[in-house]
Amino acid sequence: MIKFLDSRLAGLAAWFARRTNFLTHPQAGRWSMLVIPLLLGLLSLASGQDDGWDMRNYHLYNAHALLNGRIGFDFSPAGFQSYFNPTLELPYYYLNQWLPPRAVGFVMGLLHGLAFVLLAGIARQLLGAAAPRRTVLLLAMAGLFAPGFLSELGNTMGDNLSALPALLSLYLVLRCWDALPQWCASVAWTVLAAGAAMGVSAGLKLTNATYAVALCAALLTVPLAWWQRLRLAFVYGVGVLAGVAAAAGWWFLKMWQTFGNPLFPQFNNLFHSPLAQEGGVIDVFFRPQGWVENLFWPFIFAFNTRRVSEIPLKLAVWPVLYLVLAASLAVWLWRRRSAAAAPLPAPRIVFLLAFVAIAYLVWMRMFSIYRYLVPLELLAPLAIWLAWQYIAPQAQRVAGVVLALLALAVFPIANWGHAEWAEQAFSAEVPAIAQPADSIVFFAQPDPPSGWMATFLPPATRVIALGTGLPESPAWRARQLAAIAERPGPHYLLLSAARNDRDGTRLRKLAFAQSLGWTDDAAGCNKLASLMQHVRLQVELRRLPSGGCTFDLLPQHRIDLAAQDRTTIAQAADRLQQYGLQLDAASCVTQPAAIGAEPRPFLWCRVGLRDRTAAR
Structure with a gap:
């Protein structure tokens, strides 16, 4: 046969x-x-640019930590993978x-x-x-x-x-x-x-x-x-x-x-x-x-x-x-x-x-x-x-x-995440920290990972992750609490902000239309409107008071990002309380960051100390 x-x-x-x-x-x-x-x-x-979960968690951070003397100074910003x-x-x-x-x-x-x-x-x-x-x-x-x-x-x-x-x-x-x-x-x-x-x-x-x-x-x-x-x-x-x-x-x-x-x-x-x-x-x-x-x-x-x-x-x-x-x-x-x-x-x-x-x-x-x-x-x-x-x-x-x-x-090939190329592989606008040597930036969110964001923080500022993937022993917890007590503050919390995965595609389409000059005035916007009658761009055209226009996501693709952020902040506040910390939810602001051309915004919040007996 x-x-x-x-x-x-x-x-x-x-x-x-x-x-x-x-x-x-x-x-x-x-x-x-x-x-x-x-x-x-x-x-x-x-x-395109590597935008995988592991890269955002520890591949970038671990090299940064080694070359900048942060091994043992930071507390597991990338979970247990911080020590690979x-x-x-x-x-x-x-x-x-x-x-x-x-x-x-x-x-x-x-x-x-x-x-x-x-x-x-x-x-x-x-x-x-x-x-x-x-x-x-x-x-x-x-x-x-x-x-x-x-x-x-x-x-x-x-x-x-x-x-x-x-x-x-x-x-x-x-x-x-x-x-x-x-x-x-x-x-x-x-x-x-x-x-x-x-x-x-x-x-x-x-x-x-x-x-x-x-x-x-x-x-x-x-x-x-x-x-x-x-x-x-x-x-x-x-x-x-x-x-x-x-x-x-x-x-x-x-x-x-x-x-x-x-x-x-x-x-x-x-x-x-x-x-x-x-x-x-x-x-x-x-x-x-x-x-x-x-x-x-x-x-x-x-x-x-x-x-x-x-x-x-x-x-x-x-x-x-x-x-x-x-x-x-x-x-x-x-x-x-x-x-x-x-x-x-x-x-x-x-x-x-x-x-x-x-x-x-x-x-x-x-x-x-x-x-x-x-x-x-x-x-x-x-x-x-x-x-x-x-x-x-x-x-x-x-x-x-x-x-x-x-x-x-094997085709089509799945991948672990890529972003469009940009002039900078990684970018973030971190607010100024007035007293870096007295401050701690806390991570309290296992997913999405934030390890890569630690590379943008001042060298004197300590990064301490709280329950983000490293199984904590009593001695580890005691060392964390001692490190927190050593620094008077001000302290901060960094969280990944909610994002709509479709928004990156919208922004790329908008950038292309802008490069053609089709969003600047009514004539260009009319061209776009005519094109969209024949081509499904999966976006909605919105006219601006200035006479120009922009793209919005279709209604079925929109997400209440603010509500998701409120949930994230509330969950982080509960976690911080376990370490004797108080999150000032009203202070949280959204800051821009990106990997390649893919937006990765983050939340920046103030953190204060509670009664030390509250830590457990």
Whole structure:
């Protein structure tokens, strides 16, 4: 049946071969490694300014806090994420200091595009020198059609960037594969370097420790004597530890000295810092429940992506990969039953498939948060191709069509939030603080996050977040109250103001009409009115007494922002009372702020001290 289907695809394969014949050129590899990262840089540029939740919460703030001596001075403006290793945030932070916003977006996309270079290298090592150049490049390109990778392209979430050293680690192991049995100094150093690259990936983003564990375990499949395999895994593990120490050791030491827990506030069940609650991983919401979910998890989250992701991604690749890996195991068992020595796939391929399988299992049990799967989803098409090669080596056209369909199935790509570009990436008009060294700015709103706003406050002003995501222990609460008592004030509260998500679109349409001069006088407004009879602009034209006009939202899209702000202020007042603070609701004013061209207004309120016994 499979061979019949494969033969029916011969015409399609011939047509596709003609269309991609340029990939057989001797220089195709070099050109693709230059052009594809550039194209991804342009795609990032077209996507707009990063306006994701995590960026607004901690990606910008953490680098700012590190470089301005605010670690331990502020109290968790970005919740528990305030204490993540900020090394990964530094490139974006510095790029914004040196380059215009659009250039920053392009550079970030280009950096993420380097994944293609590594995927091509990995594919070449696995397919062998005799494999057609076009096949290698197409498999590397197929890896880029990954929903998680594309959803984060050019943004600051770190999964794409930290995937690069993880892929480099895999490439280095495969590069020295044939020399592993000899075990000379150069091989040992290469394995050590591969481990260090993986350690850097894990040090930059601790969730990548999944891949360090998986690759170390996969090395035990190398066809060597058992003690040689253990030696290989041990040297690789030493490299991992060295890489983690290089990328994160300084941060662990700082956290230990400041808070008594190198991973503060997580895994406090191991380190027992009095400043955090006892507990392990804080975010365990996405894990599968029960043996049925554990067994069929790829199918469950492919049909209900909210089980593993906050945004709707197209995850069809995972059921396919799961089935192909299971089928390859079943085929091997069947052949073993029929023959005394059933052939396995090439050892390199066994190693890769073992790495993929182990990494998936560790990810599922530890986190099950989809964005942590970026390195695996980049490798998924290659793994499917290689596993299918073992199952049905005479029917590779079927695998090619499946991979093409999976590449198309990821569209449209959801993303984590983008804004239109502006001359400034971040802007805010914070009222003057008369006595910054005596003042505290409080955050009391877990969502929307306000961490990025802390970067606009005076250096001497302390930022204290109250119940915004860090599980508070009695010692942490006592330290907060002591810090509040040290400063006489005046104190302030910063809250995100209510906003209508459709208003940004209205403002962009208005700006375009203004650039054409159509809102200045009655003649221009008449042109707009005529246009709106034929084109649905999803706005309402309102004439102004001056003779000009403006756009308003349609009635069904309007929101009572003032009422929402009153609710937000009342909720914040209740929270502040728990800390012995009194919010002056009448003092609250709305101030402008923006990320790119997207308005992000905030509320600025006065705060006073109540009776100290009111704090609890």
